[in-house]
Amino acid sequence: xxxxxxxxxxxxxxxxxxxxxxxxxxxxxxxxxxxxxxxxxxxxxxxxxxxxxxxxxxxxxxxxxxxxxxxxxxxxxxxxxxxxxxxxxxxxxxxxxxxxxxxxxxxxxxxxxxxxxxxxxxxxxxxxxxxxxxxxxxxxxxxxxxxxxxxxxxxxxxxxxxxxxxxxxxxxxxxxxxxxxxxxxxxxxxxxxxxxxxxxxxxxxxxxxxxxxxxxxxxxxxxxxxxxxxxxxxxxxxxxxxxxxxxxxxxxxxxxxxxxxxxxxxxxx
Numbered sequence: 001x002x003x004x005x006x007x008x009x010x011x012x013x014x015x016x017x018x019x020x021x022x023x024x025x026x027x028x029x030x031x032x033x034x035x036x037x038x039x040x041x042x043x044x045x046x047x048x049x050x051x052x053x054x055x056x057x058x059x060x061x062x063x064x065x066x067x068x069x070x071x072x073x074x075x076x077x078x079x080x081x082x083x084x085x086x087x088x089x090x091x092x093x094x095x096x097x098x099x100x101x102x103x104x105x106x107x108x109x110x111x112x113x114x115x116x117x118x119x120x121x122x123x124x125x126x127x128x129x130x131x132x133x134x135x136x137x138x139x140x141x142x143x144x145x146x147x148x149x150x151x152x153x154x155x156x157x158x159x160x161x162x163x164x165x166x167x168x169x170x171x172x173x174x175x176x177x178x179x180x181x182x183x184x185x186x187x188x189x190x191x192x193x194x195x196x197x198x199x200x201x202x203x204x205x206x207x208x209x210x211x212x213x214x215x216x217x218x219x220x221x222x223x224x225x226x227x228x229x230x231x232x233x234x235x236x237x238x239x240x241x242x243x244x245x246x247x248x249x250x251x252x253x254x255x256x257x258x259x260x261x262x263x264x265x266x267x268x269x
Contacts, residue, residue, distance in 0.1 A: 011048070012056050013067045015041050020070050020092065030093040032085050054164070057082050057090050061197050081197050084162035095238045100194035102221060102229035106247050107267070110260055111137055113250035126189035126222060131169050133228065133250060134185065134220050140171050143230045143246055144216060146181055148173030159208055165201045172213065182206045182213040188221040196240040199233050223247065 018041045023031040035053050042049040050056055060066050061082050074080050078094045085091040115136045123129035131153060134140060140148040153169040171183040184202035188194060199217050206215040219231045228250070232243040 011050070012059055012064070014045055014047065015056060016060060017067050017069060018045070020067075023092070024073065026073075030091055032089055032091045035088040035090070054088075062195065081195070083197055084159075084165065084201065086161060087158075087163050089163065093238070095196060098196070098240050100219070100231060100233070100240060100242060102223050102247065103245060106245065107263070108227055108247045108249050109264065110251045110256045111139070111142070111248050112253040112256065113137065115250060127168065127187040130187045130189070130220055130222055130228070131185070134187075135169070137248075137250060139220070139228065139230060139248060140173070140183060140185065140218065142248070143218070143244075144173065144181075144183065144232070146173040146175045148181070148183060157205060157209070159201060159205045162201050162204060165205055167202055167205060170206075172210075180213050181216055182210040183216050183218055186217075186219040188219060194219050194221070194231065194233065194240065196235060196238055199240055200235050200238070203235060226250070 015038055019033050019037055022037070023033055035057070038053050038056060039049060065071070066080055066082075070080055074094055074097075077097055079097045081093055081095055083091045083093055115133050119132045119136065120129070123132060135150055138148075140146075148171040151170045151172050155167040155170050156164065157167075158164050167184045168187045169185045171181075171185065173181040173183060175181070184206055186194065186198055186202070199219070202217050203215055206213070206217075217233045219233055221229045221231075223229050226249060228248045230246050230248065232245075234241050234243050
């Protein structure tokens with residue numbers, strides 16, 4: 001990691017802390033702020049302004065924890081999130097604290113690995129590798145019980161009252177009764193967190209862009225020993241819930257034993 005990369009989170013934390021201090025009052029649960037505030041704050045602090053202003057709130061929405069001084073102001077059982085509130089506008093909001101963590105007690109289902117070896121050799125990061133493994137092994141089809149097709153990955157678009165968003169990958173699918181689905185997929189590395197912000201904006205995007213399709217939001221995450229956790233998620237009053245969770249491991253076909261198959265035959269959803 002370069003020195004510039006090491007400094008970036010500290011710079012982001014300093015700016016977002018000042019934004020919070022400017023607007024927060026004891027007892028309030030939410031407030032909005034504008035991206036243009038970053039310029040004045042950076043000048044006041046005497047630090048270099050990020051080239052991409054949008055990356056600052058993005059980092060706290062999806063990658064990094066907010067500064068401890070901000071987190072400590074949340075009420076018990078609650079946490080602060082940053083949500084989109086329109087073009088170049090954002091909203092700090094307290095929501096119920098909820099961490100989605102793969103359950104280690106779940107059985108791991110072995111799947112014959114159909115990932116081309118060259119993909120594994122040249123994938124540039126965990127997210128890219130995970131999306132490729134999900135796609136080539138048809139894990140969306142297997143997990144969701146529908147026939148699904150990748151429509152686009154890294155879809156950048158705008159959603160009313162939210163602003164610009166990015167969906168890691170989006171699928172469309174159909175089931176045996178002819179019902180059609182749109183399936184937004186989040187890809188998470190081992191230390192990344194599943195968040196209500198991304199789930200909520202993915203669902204909002206699908207409702208706006210694909211109003212006639214049934215939206216089912218999915219998150220995939222790398223686990224230890226090469227396993228992949230798959231979650232179907234839903235939102236209710238800004239709280240994230242797990243509808244279904246399965247764990248898969250991609251292996252050579254010959255390593256799936258008769259004992260494994262007997263276990264799978266006995267399983268029921």
